[in-house]
Amino acid sequence: MTAKPRPLVAGNWKMNGLKAALGEIEAMARGCDAALRARVDLLICPPATLAGAAVGAAGGLIAIGGQDCHPKAAGAHTGDVSADMLKDLGAAYVIVGHSERRADHGETSALVRAKAQAGLRAGLVAIICVGETEGERKAGRTLEIVGAQLRDSLPEGASATQVVIAYEPVWAIGTGLTPTAADVAQVHAFIRAQLGQAMGAQGAGVRILYGGSVKPSNAVELMGVANVDGALVGGASLTATDFLGVAAAYR
Numbered sequence: 001m002t003a004k005p006r007p008l009v010a011g012n013w014k015m016n017g018l019k020a021a022l023g024e025i026e027a028m029a030r031g032c033d034a035a036l037r038a039r040v041d042l043l044i045c046p047p048a049t050l051a052g053a054a055v056g057a058a059g060g061l062i063a064i065g066g067q068d069c070h071p072k073a074a075g076a077h078t079g080d081v082s083a084d085m086l087k088d089l090g091a092a093y094v095i096v097g098h099s100e101r102r103a104d105h106g107e108t109s110a111l112v113r114a115k116a117q118a119g120l121r122a123g124l125v126a127i128i129c130v131g132e133t134e135g136e137r138k139a140g141r142t143l144e145i146v147g148a149q150l151r152d153s154l155p156e157g158a159s160a161t162q163v164v165i166a167y168e169p170v171w172a173i174g175t176g177l178t179p180t181a182a183d184v185a186q187v188h189a190f191i192r193a194q195l196g197q198a199m200g201a202q203g204a205g206v207r208i209l210y211g212g213s214v215k216p217s218n219a220v221e222l223m224g225v226a227n228v229d230g231a232l233v234g235g236a237s238l239t240a241t242d243f244l245g246v247a248a249a250y251r
């Protein structure tokens, strides 16, 4: 039996945050006392421009991650950031395959897998995002879509602590809408079963995050669902008050 995974509450700042926002990370670090940190891992993924300074602001109390990485370690790829660069500045995680990158940049699951592999090679934990669109849910295709994204994005040979899966229904992101607890339970149980097939016993130890309109007022209910091992938070991760309010679900 593998122990239940340690929860992770992760913030994805997306394309938000100028230097002044580092004060929020300092406030998060001040606000996460030892009792909270004993129960949950905390992570902020700021824009790459702030990531180095964010490592200092977080003071080792909150992990820092990237929002994307290139599949290669270095080379002629103007504007891209590699996993090795993120590792070098003190990041511990990298998000790959967020639906906004799949949509805005046409990222395929094959590319997402290559990015996740690059993250693992660099010594980062890869947070692999999956999730269906509203149309796909209405057509009854949620598990088919999530299953295919997971199968094609998961790097081979990963151990339980090297990858995190984030289930983010596209229609719940930034909309204030969330699936019912029963819907979340169904998809997370499905992901857990798929991880078991792909990774054997390691699958039980992989953290499966829910993401999409998580906020302090719904965090307790969503984090209480079976196989939900934390949250990937967008808008509510931009301020220390809201982010710590979500993390407080684990107090």
Ligand code: 13P
Binding pocket: 012, 098, 168, 172, 173, 174, 175, 176, 211, 212, 213, 214, 232, 233, 234, 235, 236
């Ligand atoms: P919101 O929490 O703003 O809905 O964003 C979720 C998300 O996309 C996190 O990666």
